[in-house]
Amino acid sequence: DTAVSQTPKYLVTQMGNDKSIKCEQNLGHDTMYWYKQDSKKFLKIMFSYNNKELIINETVPNRFSPKSPDKAHLNLHINSLELGDSAVYFCASSQVAGPNYGYTFGSGTRLTVV
Amino acid sequence: AQSVTQLDSHVSVSEGTPVLLRCNYSSSYSPSLFWYVQHPNKGLQLLLKYTSAATLVKGINGFEAEFKKSETSFHLTKPSAHMSDAAEYFCVVSSVSGNTPLVFGKGTRLSVIA
Numbered sequence: 551d552t553a554v555s556q557t558p559k560y561l562v563t564q565m566g567n568d569k570s571i572k573c574e575q576n577l578g579h580d581t582m583y584w585y586k587q588d589s590k591k592f593l594k595i596m597f598s599y600n601n602k603e604l605i606i607n608e609t610v611p612n613r614f615s616p617k618s619p620d621k622a623h624l625n626l627h628i629n630s631l632e633l634g635d636s637a638v639y640f641c642a643s644s645q646v647a648g649p650n651y652g653y654t655f656g657s658g659t660r661l662t663v664v
Numbered sequence: 665a666q667s668v669t670q671l672d673s674h675v676s677v678s679e680g681t682p683v684l685l686r687c688n689y690s691s692s693y694s695p696s697l698f699w700y701v702q703h704p705n706k707g708l709q710l711l712l713k714y715t716s717a718a719t720l721v722k723g724i725n726g727f728e729a730e731f732k733k734s735e736t737s738f739h740l741t742k743p744s745a746h747m748s749d750a751a752e753y754f755c756v757v758s759s760v761s762g763n764t765p766l767v768f769g770k771g772t773r774l775s776v777i778a
Contacts, residue, residue, distance in 0.1 A: 583765055591702075591752055595765040606765055640708065642766075653698070653758075653766060657707035 556656035571626045571659045573641030582624040587638040631663045666691045666757045670769035683742040685772045687755030697738045698756040750776045
């Protein structure tokens with residue numbers, strides 16, 4: 551009964567292609583995120599959605615477009631893939647402050663652009 | 665603005681000896697602080713979190729961390745290292761109000777020698 555699930559786990563694709571990564575959480579959290587982990591393992595926020603509304607959009611190329619059809623889903627679509635997009639992408643969700651305050655991460659999607 | 669500095673990129677210990685992973689933070693809000701662990705080719709697992717309650721926080725697998733406001737530190741310790749502790753460890757800061765993105769340190773790779 552996975553709390554935050556991402557699909558696919560691995561994605562290998564050619565430069566110039568368009569691809570999507572899906573994320574779903576069954577925790578009832580209001581906020582969802584996409585993080586990117588680069589080859590040096592550094593993790594950085596890309597986007598944050600609260601109740602389907604975009605609240606954070608870091609300096610990410612506009613080839614990356616998040617979509618949140620409802621508060622349990624946050625998908626990431628990437629157009630015109632480039633070699634530099636190769637990374638591990640993590641979806642996460644969070645609960646508002648309170649005794650259950652915390653963040654839960656998915657297991658990651660390893661994207662390789664060739 | 666928030667930031668985290670992990671003072672060591674790599675720490676190597678012998679099995680059975682204590683572990684100390686150092687972290688300093690900077691935050692203009694009351695911070696929440698976390699330690700996450702990432703085993704090779706795996707996702708992120710929460711070890712422990714501090715959210716303005718007790719300053720000494722106990723986590724999973726025998727890890728603990730102490731929040732020291734005067735030193736802006738949140739070092740992670742474990743009395744006795746196991747081989748299974750070998751992994752990448754991330755110190756992370758967020759605001760205590762929740763639903764704000766996590767800001768990650770650059771990680772410390774822990775090696776455990778038999």
